[in-house]
Amino acid sequence: MRKLLSVGVAAMLVAPLACAREAGGDPQRPLRVQVSGEPEETKVYRTMVAAFEKDNQDIDIDLIEVPEKDEHLAKLTTAFAGEDPPEVFLVNFREYAQFVVRGAIEPYEGFLEANEVDLANYFPQPLEAFTFDGRLQCMPQNISSLVVYFNEKLFRQAGIPRPRAGWTWDQFADVARALTKGDVDGLGIEPSIIRLAPFIWSNGGDIVDDLEAPTRFTFDDPAAREAIEFIVSLVRDEGVVPTEEEVAAQDLETRFVTGKLGMFLSSRRDTPVLREVLGLEWDVAPLPVAEEPAGLLHSDAYCLSAGGDPDRLDAAARFIAFATGQQGQTITALGGRTVPSLKSVARSGAFLDPTQPPAHPEVFLQGIPFIRRTPVISTWPEIEDVAEEILTRAFYEDDYSVDRAIEELEAATTPLFEEAAGR
Amino acid sequence: MNRTGFLAWPFLAGVAALVAVPALAAATLAFTEFSGVQPPRFTGLDNFSRLVADNALWRSFGNTVIYIAIAVPLRLAAAVGAALLLNRHRAASTAARPLVYLPTVVPDVAYALLWLWLLNPLYGPLAAAFGFSGTLTDPWGARVSLAVMGAFQIGEAFIVALAVRRSIPRHVYEAAAVDGAGPWFTLSRLTLPLMAPVLALLALRDVILSLQVNFVPALLLTDGGPRYATTYVPLYVYRTAFRYFRLGYASTIALTMFVITALVVYVQYRLAKRWRLAA
Numbered sequence: 284m285r286k287l288l289s290v291g292v293a294a295m296l297v298a299p300l301a302c303a304r305e306a307g308g309d310p311q312r313p314l315r316v317q318v319s320g321e322p323e324e325t326k327v328y329r330t331m332v333a334a335f336e337k338d339n340q341d342i343d344i345d346l347i348e349v350p351e352k353d354e355h356l357a358k359l360t361t362a363f364a365g366e367d368p369p370e371v372f373l374v375n376f377r378e379y380a381q382f383v384v385r386g387a388i389e390p391y392e393g394f395l396e397a398n399e400v401d402l403a404n405y406f407p408q409p410l411e412a413f414t415f416d417g418r419l420q421c422m423p424q425n426i427s428s429l430v431v432y433f434n435e436k437l438f439r440q441a442g443i444p445r446p447r448a449g450w451t452w453d454q455f456a457d458v459a460r461a462l463t464k465g466d467v468d469g470l471g472i473e474p475s476i477i478r479l480a481p482f483i484w485s486n487g488g489d490i491v492d493d494l495e496a497p498t499r500f501t502f503d504d505p506a507a508r509e510a511i512e513f514i515v516s517l518v519r520d521e522g523v524v525p526t527e528e529e530v531a532a533q534d535l536e537t538r539f540v541t542g543k544l545g546m547f548l549s550s551r552r553d554t555p556v557l558r559e560v561l562g563l564e565w566d567v568a569p570l571p572v573a574e575e576p577a578g579l580l581h582s583d584a585y586c587l588s589a590g591g592d593p594d595r596l597d598a599a600a601r602f603i604a605f606a607t608g609q610q611g612q613t614i615t616a617l618g619g620r621t622v623p624s625l626k627s628v629a630r631s632g633a634f635l636d637p638t639q640p641p642a643h644p645e646v647f648l649q650g651i652p653f654i655r656r657t658p659v660i661s662t663w664p665e666i667e668d669v670a671e672e673i674l675t676r677a678f679y680e681d682d683y684s685v686d687r688a689i690e691e692l693e694a695a696t697t698p699l700f701e702e703a704a705g706r
Numbered sequence: 707m708n709r710t711g712f713l714a715w716p717f718l719a720g721v722a723a724l725v726a727v728p729a730l731a732a733a734t735l736a737f738t739e740f741s742g743v744q745p746p747r748f749t750g751l752d753n754f755s756r757l758v759a760d761n762a763l764w765r766s767f768g769n770t771v772i773y774i775a776i777a778v779p780l781r782l783a784a785a786v787g788a789a790l791l792l793n794r795h796r797a798a799s800t801a802a803r804p805l806v807y808l809p810t811v812v813p814d815v816a817y818a819l820l821w822l823w824l825l826n827p828l829y830g831p832l833a834a835a836f837g838f839s840g841t842l843t844d845p846w847g848a849r850v851s852l853a854v855m856g857a858f859q860i861g862e863a864f865i866v867a868l869a870v871r872r873s874i875p876r877h878v879y880e881a882a883a884v885d886g887a888g889p890w891f892t893l894s895r896l897t898l899p900l901m902a903p904v905l906a907l908l909a910l911r912d913v914i915l916s917l918q919v920n921f922v923p924a925l926l927l928t929d930g931g932p933r934y935a936t937t938y939v940p941l942y943v944y945r946t947a948f949r950y951f952r953l954g955y956a957s958t959i960a961l962t963m964f965v966i967t968a969l970v971v972y973v974q975y976r977l978a979k980r981w982r983l984a985a
Binding site: 353356357360361363364381382385386387527528529531532533662664665668672675676 | 741742743744826827828829830839840842843931932933934944947948949950951953
């Protein structure tokens with residue numbers, strides 16, 4: 284009896300594991316594609332998947348939508364740990380390196396020819412960003428840059444004309460001041476590396492000592508320090524940016540939507556949400572310029588999970604070719620979520636749709652030649668998280684100087700740069 | 707094996723499958739470098755060396771200790787206070803008892819979202835009524851807020867405290883009354899000492915509980931901030947494992963915290979035992 288019970292218990296323990304492996308290897312199982320974003324953003328992926336399934340009756344797609352980026356990454360980690368990852372997942376270029384160095388990604392480069400993908404038709408910046416160890420790892424779907432979203436009604440009421448390309452930092456600060464009245468703040472900007480970087484580059488500075496093999500931040504460089512001080516002064520001295528309490532009470536996007544914010548900096552990802560807001564008059568403008576125009580690359584790509592069944596990998600690669608091809612990118616562009624990485628779609632009516640806000644979508648394209656990127660290293664997400672905490676103090680604490688922030692940033696992040704160098 | 711032992715098997719099998727085996731696996735992973743993607747690589751005690759020098763971890767541990775120091779007395783006082791207040795057989799007490807238990811059955815995420823609204827620095831009712839604007843943006847405001855939030859989920863401790871209070875014979879109070887004992891004397895010299903053994907057990911249980919229950923509010927309300935003030939050990943482990951792909955190191959932290967918790971509980975148990983013997 285005791286032996287029988289032991290066998291039963293052992294069977295109970297092993298059965299779930301066996302089932303997991305069985306399910307993962309089932310050739311008839313739909314391909315899983317995991318994406319993250321707000322419902323307004325992921326709506327376009329549903330449309331695109333439906334179009335793919337219509338054209339490819341032999342392939343079923345199970346679209347996994349995850350609202351938050353952190354949850355998206357956590358779900359991927361557990362899926363890889365359980366040896367049952369989705370065949371395809373969408374990830375930002377700032378976060379994919381940690382998957383590559385751990386062997387989680389099957390380089391897409393090996394599938395280009397079979398799927399007749401001609402890289403010459405794509406903007407080079409995201410392709411370069413998703414190239415690691417000399418190979419194209421994932422296939423980028425978009426190439427957004429940071430822009431200034433602005434409330435046209437508030438601009439009109441303050442008698443401010445729409446910002447033109449090449450507007451200066453002084454003009455930028457003047458506009459923020461002019462918009463700040465009552466419960467309206469002129470500018471919304473988060474204390475993060477990805478918001479500060481374009482200002483540092485525009486001022487002739489740099490964020491790291493070596494983009495390909497960074498060992499430290501270079502915020503102690505005068506040009507970088509001046510850019511940080513400029514933004515911090517807008518927050519602390521000018522008072523044109525919402526306070527920490529105001530942002531905790533209502534995030535920047537919500538403040539913008541409710542007419543409490545004149546401008547805020549973001550990539551294309553806010554467009555689908557803003558389009559849904561009735562009565563909101565808004566448009567986009569390029570970032571202000573100090574010495575030279577500069578923008579930050581925002582790009583997501585479809586990656587193939589490594590180690591899967593070859594037939595399923597081929598099918599997944601076909602899906603990626605569709606999603607990043609003419610038809611797939613047209614659908615996502617029409618939804619407003621992406622600035623297409625495929626040049627022909629970016630210059631088509633699907634993206635430059637005059638009937639849909641923003642009225643000047645070409646702003647996203649005009650910034651492409653000046654787009655730069657952050658380093659592609661495995662510890663970058665952690666570096667960004669650490670930097671955000673320190674920059675938050677620099678933004679909102681009067682007795683926390685920029686110098687101290689720069690010192691603490693260096694101390695806190697240098698070990699992480701070293702860890703990435705050791706892979 | 708007797709019949710009672712046989713009936714325990716399904717439960718024991720469940721515990722083995724869902725608790726013991728994963729815990730054993732996690733303990734094994736503590737000695738490896740494991741990202742979740744590649745197979746674990748044995749690294750001996752490397753993770754433990756790293757842990758000693760990990761300032762962020764010890765800051766999280768400090769935050770956890772602060773949380774326990776605020777939350778456990780609060781929760782215990784609330785549970786015992788409610789039990790003493792609602793002990794009598796009156797209609798109002800009978801109606802109020804389920805209300806005390808109610809927050810405990812609310813799902814953690816819903817409860818956290820409710821408090822996110824209550825604690826909203828500008829638009830929440832607490833800010834409107836009392837002018838508390840730093841509840842989520844000031845480090846100590848956030849620490850206290852999360853502890854206070856937990857002080858309403860005391861259902862089980864309340865039931866236990868109520869049962870213990872009810873078990874004290876009525877004649878003990880009648881004798882005290884005859885001797886002229888006032889309410890404060892009765893509470894401090896009679897009720898609480900008689901409840902003390904169970905209160906010590908409740909405190910012990912609450913310390914263990916407090917090491918775990920802060921994960922959801924810290925994730926949803928404050929995201930570990932402001933200034934890492936509410937980054938408790940469970941949240942730190944979660945981020946280390948699932949955001950930064952260090953499942954091996956996260957297991958090391960979890961194992962170390964398990965040992966530390968066991969030690970703390972053992973010391974607490976010994977102290978309580980000595981106190982009971984002295985009493």
